[in-house]
Amino acid sequence: MLLDHGEVYNSLLLFSPDGHMWRYDKNYPFGWERGSFRKTSLKPKITVAETRLGNIGFLICWDAAHLNLWDSYAGQIDMMVISSCSVDLGHGIYSFPNGDQVTLEDLGSRMAAFKNTAGYIFGDMVNQQTAWLGVPMVLAGGFGNLRARIPHGRQFWLGYSLFAPWLLKYLPQADRLDFSFSLVPECKVVNANGEILTRLIPQDGEAFAAAELTLAETRPKPDKQQPESQVTPLAYFSADVYMPMIAKSVYRKGKKKWRNMEGNAASEFKSTTH
Numbered sequence: 001m002l003l004d005h006g007e008v009y010n011s012l013l014l015f016s017p018d019g020h021m022w023r024y025d026k027n028y029p030f031g032w033e034r035g036s037f038r039k040t041s042l043k044p045k046i047t048v049a050e051t052r053l054g055n056i057g058f059l060i061c062w063d064a065a066h067l068n069l070w071d072s073y074a075g076q077i078d079m080m081v082i083s084s085c086s087v088d089l090g091h092g093i094y095s096f097p098n099g100d101q102v103t104l105e106d107l108g109s110r111m112a113a114f115k116n117t118a119g120y121i122f123g124d125m126v127n128q129q130t131a132w133l134g135v136p137m138v139l140a141g142g143f144g145n146l147r148a149r150i151p152h153g154r155q156f157w158l159g160y161s162l163f164a165p166w167l168l169k170y171l172p173q174a175d176r177l178d179f180s181f182s183l184v185p186e187c188k189v190v191n192a193n194g195e196i197l198t199r200l201i202p203q204d205g206e207a208f209a210a211a212e213l214t215l216a217e218t219r220p221k222p223d224k225q226q227p228e229s230q231v232t233p234l235a236y237f238s239a240d241v242y243m244p245m246i247a248k249s250v251y252r253k254g255k256k257k258w259r260n261m262e263g264n265a266a267s268e269f270k271s272t273t274h
Contacts, residue, residue, distance in 0.1 A: 031243030035250030054078030131194030134220030
């Protein structure tokens with residue numbers, strides 16, 4: 001999380017041995033994340049790090065579900081790096097103050113279609129897009145379990161209730177709605193054919209994956225049609241439009257506080273350097 005001129009971004013940084021830095025900001029905050037940081041700009045941006053190893057491209061988490069970003073890297077990179085701590089939304093549990101719990105399957109057939117979306121994105125989808133680009137890919141994914149309070153839970157729950165009206169009975173409690181979930185267990189190295197060379201599983205604990213990769217002598221360019229996404233339009237709308245629209249006010253409320261923090265840090269830095 002990077003505070004920059006009064007705005008907070010979800011950023012991935014790469015440093016070379018000589019101290020050169022490249023920065024990639026997440027283009028598509030996923031749902032509630034919009035309450036913690038903003039998108040990089042109105043128009044999606046990519047970052048290509050021109051290193052001695054070759055050109056490296058970047059994606060952060062939910063960005064990997066957006067074909068336009070993969071397409072922007074076509075013919076420009078020799079390797080892809082993805083950082084992810086993705087919510088396994090389809091297998092989470094919504095908990096209310098009275099002790100009742102609701103799963104995605106309880107929300108109706110249309111919402112239940114999201115169940116395996118996260119596993120697909122960071123499983124088959126990134127492997128397919130990697131093979132289409134013709135470059136190897138490193139996916140650094142975090143494992144673990146979390147429980148969090150959903151911002152503006154009543155507005156969020158009202159949206160779910162459109163697909164399952166019986167859920168309206170929980171609306172009075174929804175502002176204290178908690179969500180328990182696991183992170184998608186995908187941490188792997190994939191070759192230019194989309195084949196997994198090595199991967200970690202949660203049982204490995206604190207560990208890292210290593211594999212030998214061969215980069216092409218000439219920068220690859222896709223020679224076939226880009227694989228389509230199997231993510232439903234409703235999932236994109238929910239994660240990119242509806243949920244961020246609700247969470248955005250949380251971000252705006254925090255901006256003044258963050259700007260004060262940044263100003264105090266700058267003043268303190270000035271006083272020490274003088």
